Amino acid sequence: MSEPAILVENLGKRYQIGLRGARRQTLRDAIMQTAAAPLQQFQRLSGMARANETFWALRDVCCAIQPGEVVGIIGRNGAGKSTLLKILSRITEPTEGRALIHGRVASLLEVGTGFHAELTGRENIYLNGSILGMKRREIESKFDDIVEFSGIEKFIDTPVKRYSSGMTVRLGFAVAAHLESEILIVDEVLAVGDAEFQKKCLGKIRDVAVGGRTVLFVSHHMAAVSRLCKRAIVLESGSIRYSGEVGNAISTYLGQTRVGSRAWPPGPKRPGNDVVRLCAVRLRDGRDEIVESVDVGASIFFEIEYEVMQPGQVLVPNAHVFIADGSCAFVTHDVDPAWRGRARPVGIYRSIVEIPGNFLNEGWITIGAAISTYHPFIVHCFEPDAVTFEVTESGRPGPARGDFAGRVPGVLRPLLTWRTDPSNGVLAH
Amino acid sequence: MPATPITDCDVPASAALPPAGDLPDTDLALAAETIRRSAPLPTLVIRPTRGWRSVDLRELWAHRELLYFLAWRDIKVRYKQTVLGAAWAIIQPVTTMLVFTLFFGKLGGLQKQTSVAYPIFVYAALLPWQFFATSVSQSGQSLIAGAHLISKVYFPRLLIPFATLGAPLVDMAISSCVMALLMIWYGVPLTLSALALPLFLLGTIVAVVGVGTLLAALAVAYRDFRHVVPFLVQIWMFSSPVLYPFERVPERWRLAYALNPMAGLISGYRSALLGEEFHWAAIGVSLGVAVALFFVGTVYFVRVERRFADIV
Numbered sequence: 001m002s003e004p005a006i007l008v009e010n011l012g013k014r015y016q017i018g019l020r021g022a023r024r025q026t027l028r029d030a031i032m033q034t035a036a037a038p039l040q041q042f043q044r045l046s047g048m049a050r051a052n053e054t055f056w057a058l059r060d061v062c063c064a065i066q067p068g069e070v071v072g073i074i075g076r077n078g079a080g081k082s083t084l085l086k087i088l089s090r091i092t093e094p095t096e097g098r099a100l101i102h103g104r105v106a107s108l109l110e111v112g113t114g115f116h117a118e119l120t121g122r123e124n125i126y127l128n129g130s131i132l133g134m135k136r137r138e139i140e141s142k143f144d145d146i147v148e149f150s151g152i153e154k155f156i157d158t159p160v161k162r163y164s165s166g167m168t169v170r171l172g173f174a175v176a177a178h179l180e181s182e183i184l185i186v187d188e189v190l191a192v193g194d195a196e197f198q199k200k201c202l203g204k205i206r207d208v209a210v211g212g213r214t215v216l217f218v219s220h221h222m223a224a225v226s227r228l229c230k231r232a233i234v235l236e237s238g239s240i241r242y243s244g245e246v247g248n249a250i251s252t253y254l255g256q257t258r259v260g261s262r263a264w265p266p267g268p269k270r271p272g273n274d275v276v277r278l279c280a281v282r283l284r285d286g287r288d289e290i291v292e293s294v295d296v297g298a299s300i301f302f303e304i305e306y307e308v309m310q311p312g313q314v315l316v317p318n319a320h321v322f323i324a325d326g327s328c329a330f331v332t333h334d335v336d337p338a339w340r341g342r343a344r345p346v347g348i349y350r351s352i353v354e355i356p357g358n359f360l361n362e363g364w365i366t367i368g369a370a371i372s373t374y375h376p377f378i379v380h381c382f383e384p385d386a387v388t389f390e391v392t393e394s395g396r397p398g399p400a401r402g403d404f405a406g407r408v409p410g411v412l413r414p415l416l417t418w419r420t421d422p423s424n425g426v427l428a429h
Numbered sequence: 430m431p432a433t434p435i436t437d438c439d440v441p442a443s444a445a446l447p448p449a450g451d452l453p454d455t456d457l458a459l460a461a462e463t464i465r466r467s468a469p470l471p472t473l474v475i476r477p478t479r480g481w482r483s484v485d486l487r488e489l490w491a492h493r494e495l496l497y498f499l500a501w502r503d504i505k506v507r508y509k510q511t512v513l514g515a516a517w518a519i520i521q522p523v524t525t526m527l528v529f530t531l532f533f534g535k536l537g538g539l540q541k542q543t544s545v546a547y548p549i550f551v552y553a554a555l556l557p558w559q560f561f562a563t564s565v566s567q568s569g570q571s572l573i574a575g576a577h578l579i580s581k582v583y584f585p586r587l588l589i590p591f592a593t594l595g596a597p598l599v600d601m602a603i604s605s606c607v608m609a610l611l612m613i614w615y616g617v618p619l620t621l622s623a624l625a626l627p628l629f630l631l632g633t634i635v636a637v638v639g640v641g642t643l644l645a646a647l648a649v650a651y652r653d654f655r656h657v658v659p660f661l662v663q664i665w666m667f668s669s670p671v672l673y674p675f676e677r678v679p680e681r682w683r684l685a686y687a688l689n690p691m692a693g694l695i696s697g698y699r700s701a702l703l704g705e706e707f708h709w710a711a712i713g714v715s716l717g718v719a720v721a722l723f724f725v726g727t728v729y730f731v732r733v734e735r736r737f738a739d740i741v
Contacts, residue, residue, distance in 0.1 A: 015739065086580075086738065087475060088475065089582070089583050090473075090475060090583040091579070091580065091581070091582065091583050091738045092735075092738040092739055093475070093476075093477055093478060093735045094475065094476065094477055095477055096477060097476070098474060098475060098476035099474075099475040099476070100472060100473070100474055100475075101472065101473040101474075101475065102470050102471075102472050102473075103470040103471070104470070104471065105473070107582070107583070109581045109582070110581045113577070113578065113581045113582050114577070114578050114582070116502055116506060118505075118506045118509045118510070119502065119505060119506065123502075123505065126498060127498050127499075127501075127502055130494055130495045130498040131495065131498075131578065131582055131584070132582065133584070135494060136494050136498075159509075182470060
């Protein structure tokens with residue numbers, strides 16, 4: 001492997017927090033403190049404050065990012081993501097440690113940085129491009145592409161202050177999308193703009209990634225991270241909690257732990273309403289044991305136990321299956337002909353659905369349990385995180401993976417029937 | 430094996446890696462980039478720095494286009510959506526000149542102490558003074574006004590106060606036309622002394638950069654300077670020979686007086702425009718102080734600029 005594009009060693013950033021004024025006890029103290037306040041204020045402003053008025057936004061962060069890698073950075077607000085990006089973009093200096101960057105960096109911490117409301121779209125393209133580090137000739141040569149990408153040709157000579165916020169964002173992203181650099185640092189740009197714009201951004205970032213450039217991508221949008229990145233870094237309270245395969249990183253971030261069964265004690269705390277309440281959910285393997293992980297080839301049984309307290313309603317239990325990034329893989333509901341359109345009498349029931357082996361791909365799966373009535377549509381209860389388990393696999397040759405040893409992409413990995421006919425010119429058709 | 434282990438529903442298939450050995454023509458640019466990338470890349474080391482640093486001239490030079498664009502933005506924006514537009518660059522100094530002539534020249538009796546008509550006497554000093562006053566106030570506030578840039582993108586921070594000089598320079602160029610008209614009106618001929626004007630202009634720019642960067646850097650940490658600057662500019666004007674002739678200062682105090690860089694420089698402008706005798710010793714002192722301020726301002730700025738993004 002060649003030299004890393006970004007090498008981060010023991011990086012740390014300490015910030016000062018505001019001086020918390022000590023409580024004034026007596027008039028004499030108050031007078032003394034008022035007199036001393038300008039001095040204290042000066043000490044604080046000039047950075048001579050004591051260490052206990054500081055906190056580490058980032059500490060002991062080490063990582064290496066190879067050229068061409070697309071790495072997601074995820075973490076809660078205040079975990080240090082933006083601080084890390086700001087250090088790598090040279091906006092702020094680290095307090096300790098160092099980072100080596102091999103190649104030119106374009107960083108996009110905001111869309112449309114430096115846009116001036118009074119200037120026209122055309123003028124702002126030049127201004128913003130220049131601020132982002134483009135040369136004038138470069139902007140001139142890409143000008144038409146930028147305008148086309150932004151989709152606001154008609155308003156290019158209108159002052160930006162008359163633009164809708166969506167148009168401003170599109171113009172800003174269009175400029176940034178045409179930056180040329182080996183390394184691209186992107187912070188949460190997808191948080192703005194509508195769905196169509198987000199899709200366009202993602203597509204562009206993908207193009208950049210496929211073009212062999214190194215991308216650091218911060219987002220709260222897990223589906224985007226998992227789609228763009230193979231690897232992700234989870235930051236927590238300023239340090240790296242996990243760094244590795246994106247699915248695991250997202251699971252770590254979302255705080256997923258395996259839960260094979262849950263039960264609620266009788267009473268109004270059980271999820272549901274006066275008609276029906278959930279009692280328990282369980283995940284069992286073929287031998288009726290409660291499990292928290294399952295081999296990719298084995299069947300798994302999801303069981304919903306519930307109490308019907310009012311007769312006369314047609315109840316349909318259903319299961320919502322989510323993958324690690326929170327997107328829904330599929331929904332399945334009870335179509336057992338024995339109960340179809342038939343109201344359940346009062347009592348405790350157990351509905352079980354089998355998810356076959358060789359169907360789900362490896363990774364984290366969360367199943368939500370719900371009980372609904374469809375005519376009229378009522379959701380009596382919905383427990384989105386009923387059980388969480390891991391579909392595991394050995395990586396050895398198997399039914400659906402065949403002889404391929406790498407990671408098989410996709411939400412599902414069904415075992416489908418393939419047929420190959422020899423094509424030596426004697427085929428019937 | 431699968432081409433790419435990225436799962437996706439939204440992005441068109443063209444985004445996927447083309448199979449090896451089947452590179453479409455449209456990917457020539459990509460191939461070119463790959464070749465270019467095999468050339469050695471610049472390596473940047475990011476680490477904490479301490480103490481005094483020198484100004485990175487090479488980096489400033491590399492960003493000269495940005496300096497131009499930032500100044501261009503200020504010039505463009507300055508008179509947008511105004512009825513009179515660039516005429517304001519003339520109205521301001523002319524009105525000031527009229528007011529000064531009436532109150533200081535006539536009522537205050539200063540017009541008896543000048544060798545030429547008081548309006549042209551004052552206007553010759555207002556040209557450099559207004560440039561100095563506006564650029565010092567604007568560059569002093571520039572970092573606070575540009576806080577959004579400082580916290581979102583990297584470029585040499587010195588460009589921000591530097592760029593604020595652009596618009597006042599243009600204003601000065603426009604208001605110089607009035608000076609020409611005044612000289613014709615009052616029959617003051619342009620002499621060879623005018624050749625010295627670029628020196629004084631350069632000296633003023635040097636002084637402005639020094640004071641402006643110093644105030645800008647201080648204002649980031651100490652917002653007190655927001656109140657200091659207008660006050661400072663006002664006092665500075667009365668301490669400079671704008672309303673009264675330089676010669677009013679007693680001979681033995683003149684060199685001390687020239688420690689105010691604008692004292693020597695304004696007297697220089699006036700001598701150059703009105704064809705009077707130069708006070709070279711005083712001008713020399715003022716230029717020296719301007720250069721000293723320039724170094725103090727920029728070096729202090731560069732020392733503290735690493736904290737700007739954290740505190741602005």
